Amino acid sequence: MAETITSKENPLVKLAAKLLASKTFRKEQGLFILEGARLCADAAGSGITAKYCFYTPQAMEKYPNQVQAAVQTAHESYRITEQIAQKISDTRTPQGIFLVCPMLDKRFFLDKIKSTGRYLLLAGLQDPGNLGTILRTADAFAVDGVILTSDCPDFYSPKVIRSTMGAFFRQPVFLAQDAVSCIRLLKRAGQRVYASVLDDRARGLMQTDFPMGCTVVIGNEGSGIPQTIVEECTDRVYIEMEGKAESLNAAVAASIFMWEMQRQRAITE
Numbered sequence: 085m086a087e088t089i090t091s092k093e094n095p096l097v098k099l100a101a102k103l104l105a106s107k108t109f110r111k112e113q114g115l116f117i118l119e120g121a122r123l124c125a126d127a128a129g130s131g132i133t134a135k136y137c138f139y140t141p142q143a144m145e146k147y148p149n150q151v152q153a154a155v156q157t158a159h160e161s162y163r164i165t166e167q168i169a170q171k172i173s174d175t176r177t178p179q180g181i182f183l184v185c186p187m188l189d190k191r192f193f194l195d196k197i198k199s200t201g202r203y204l205l206l207a208g209l210q211d212p213g214n215l216g217t218i219l220r221t222a223d224a225f226a227v228d229g230v231i232l233t234s235d236c237p238d239f240y241s242p243k244v245i246r247s248t249m250g251a252f253f254r255q256p257v258f259l260a261q262d263a264v265s266c267i268r269l270l271k272r273a274g275q276r277v278y279a280s281v282l283d284d285r286a287r288g289l290m291q292t293d294f295p296m297g298c299t300v301v302i303g304n305e306g307s308g309i310p311q312t313i314v315e316e317c318t319d320r321v322y323i324e325m326e327g328k329a330e331s332l333n334a335a336v337a338a339s340i341f342m343w344e345m346q347r348q349r350a351i352t353e
Contacts, residue, residue: 086155088163089138092171096136096162100172100184107238110187116240118183119173121150122250127183128153130253136184137161140169143180154183174242187240192231192258192266199274200296201228202345207263207313208304209334212237216247217335218302223251225346231258231266231299263301263309267316275299279309279317280337286320289340294348300341305334 103117137158260266303309
């Protein structure tokens with residue numbers, strides 16, 4: 085029988101609440117928090133070992149299989165009240181099931197890159213919702229990996245995790261310090277690196293071949309890709325548009341590039 089926590093001043097409750105709120109604290113502790121029946125079940129199914137599981141009696145009644153899976157993957161499990169669930173939740177109506185997990189090894193190294201793989205490099209993305217959408221789409225199109233620079237939204241933020249709809253555990257993601265050094269490593273691995281830019285040297289997407297072994301770089305939603313990063317890329321490409329819109333949302337643009345890479349792979353394989 086799991087111990088019941090009823091006080092919001094409990095140290096574990098305070099830990100969970102701070103992990104929810106602070107990127108710095110998550111990094112210091114090497115921990116992050118998951119919430120919701122589906123995400124916690126996905127975590128258990130992925131083989132992750134959690135430190136703590138928290139669940140309400142109501143969650144056990146409504147999601148018995150998911151709660152049991154979460155309990156089995158955690159070192160310690162605790163029943164909590166609905167009030168505590170509200171304190172450690174990032175949603176308006178929490179489902180009452182949470183896991184505190186150690187951060188995953190997502191460091192970017194040359195030996196993690198396949199020379200024939202297709203990748204996406206996000207340089208300076210700002211919106212967590214865009215990041216989550218891109219990861220979900222990358223999972224759908226079987227992209228070999230998504231690389232995030234350090235100035236992208238926190239991969240472990242609750243909003244990013246929730247918006248991936250489970251792709252958080254399936255889609256390969258690598259965390260790189262900066263785009264320039266990352267692109268240099270990609271080129272050493274034999275990758276062609278395409279900057280998504282609109283300039284005189286860029287080729288239209290419909291006239292661009294994406295060979296086995298390529299990476300597309302998507303920049304900041306407002307300012308795009310800095311010129312120093314563009315100069316490191318081997319190619320430049322833009323999405324042809326016939327309407328009056330001057331640009332696309334970053335997640336939409338990334339999705340179009342990933343779809344085209346997948347389409348070309350299906351033709352060649």
